[in-house]
Amino acid sequence: MSASPTQPLRRKLLLGLAAGAAVTSPAALLAKPLRSQARIVILGAGAAGIAMANRLRRSIAGARITLVGARAEHHYQPGYTMIASGLWRPERVLSSTQQWLANDIDWLAHDVTAINARQQWVQLSNQQQLGYDLLVVATGCQLNYHQIEGFETSMIGQHGIGSVYASPAAAQATSTQIDALIAKGAGRALFTLSDTPLKCAGAPLKMTFTTVSRLEKTGQRERFQVDFFSPYQNRVFAVPTYNEFVLKRWQEQSVGFFDQRLLTGLDAHSRQAFFRHKDGSTSKEAYDFIHVVPPMSAPDVVKASDLVWQDGPFAGNWLEVDQYSLQHRRYPNVFGVGDVIGTPFGKTAASVKMQAPVAERNILAFLSNQPLNARYNGYTSCPLITSIGRAILSEFGYEGKLMPSFGFISPTEESWLVWMMKEQMLQPAYNAMLHGKV
């Protein structure tokens, strides 16, 4: 059997990830697991919660580790843009939560409905109250579609409405709506951005780029108008290098750019979208296809708890943690990992891969009454798809500093190689992260 052309690269990338694990894993640093009888509760059985459960179970002996989260189906969300771009079937991102969990992890398939950080207990949707000595909050982002007037998630896939974020089915329905626009032979596609932190903030840009690719493929690109509406001034992405790249490319591709306009509502039947401008004025825009990006926040249960940021840019919306140690700033026995945390960057699965070993190491230090020395540097990454078949490996950290991992991949140039990474190699790396192995 002949090797595929990507196999040597794949080996190099996965070995790169494995090498990182050898350096960073506390389990590797400790001759044997820490002994502790702590009751550890992890909230959220998504990417971060599963990775933390698997890591802590290996590095701590004697503790009772309980993972809390009702979702029985696991979703590989980085694959959603591939589905919504008509390239993957939804099945490719589906697995079961159970299959990622080691046998001795106690998984309670209920959501948390209340958190009492002072008294150290959480309440579950089955009314069970669970006490803890150490809490890891990993409940991800809440998609606040309800804040867009006239919108319901059931509309995704109808009336020209798409949204890559909601679910694998929504991503599939988004692709179908883009197909319908193409089948019309002409029309206007609107792409939007919300004014909150977003998980994978590159996804709305990727959706614009892959749609333009699909329209170009028809040979009649000029018959379609593509416009992007951003609430920010001259900005669609927080890192200047990538922002400038995207805006320049859109100019070349005749993608209209309208800034300081926030989507506030839509009338699905007449296909009109309503925007509020920075100066307070409003406008309405007709569309044939619209890509909706919801405002996001921590889940309501976190927002209603004392764990939420009390002041600053994340007040009332995101979990309060120290951005370096990932420890809660007021409740030292609480740590946060993943999309839920209120930090300047860090809402990608690649961020979780870097955060999980930091949180693990600091949890072990906390349980041993040692100083918390591990630091998360804000590492965030995603392949910014610029067309079907090309992408840039964007990697950056706090202050928007570029953080390229591979000497042979430019952090600012598009390539087929990065596309292949996205298409074929990131899912195995993500799976290794879930197992707590990188």
Ligand SMILES: Cc1cc2nc3c(=O)[nH]c(=O)nc-3n(C[C@H](O)[C@H](O)[C@H](O)COP(=O)(O)OP(=O)(O)OC[C@H]3O[C@@H](n4cnc5c(N)ncnc54)[C@H](O)[C@@H]3O)c2cc1C
């Ligand atoms: C369209 C899209 C494209 C993306 N592309 C990329 C990419 O290219 N590269 C990349 O690195 N990342 C990408 N991501 C981001 C990545 O998927 C997330 O950053 C990652 O999943 C974060 O993990 P998490 O555990 O914090 O959140 P999730 O994986 O979303 O898990 C959160 C879990 O918490 C659960 N939960 C919520 N509320 C409660 C509650 N009250 N009680 C208990 N459990 C609760 C949820 O059900 C869920 O299971 C993308 C995401 C999307 C949506």
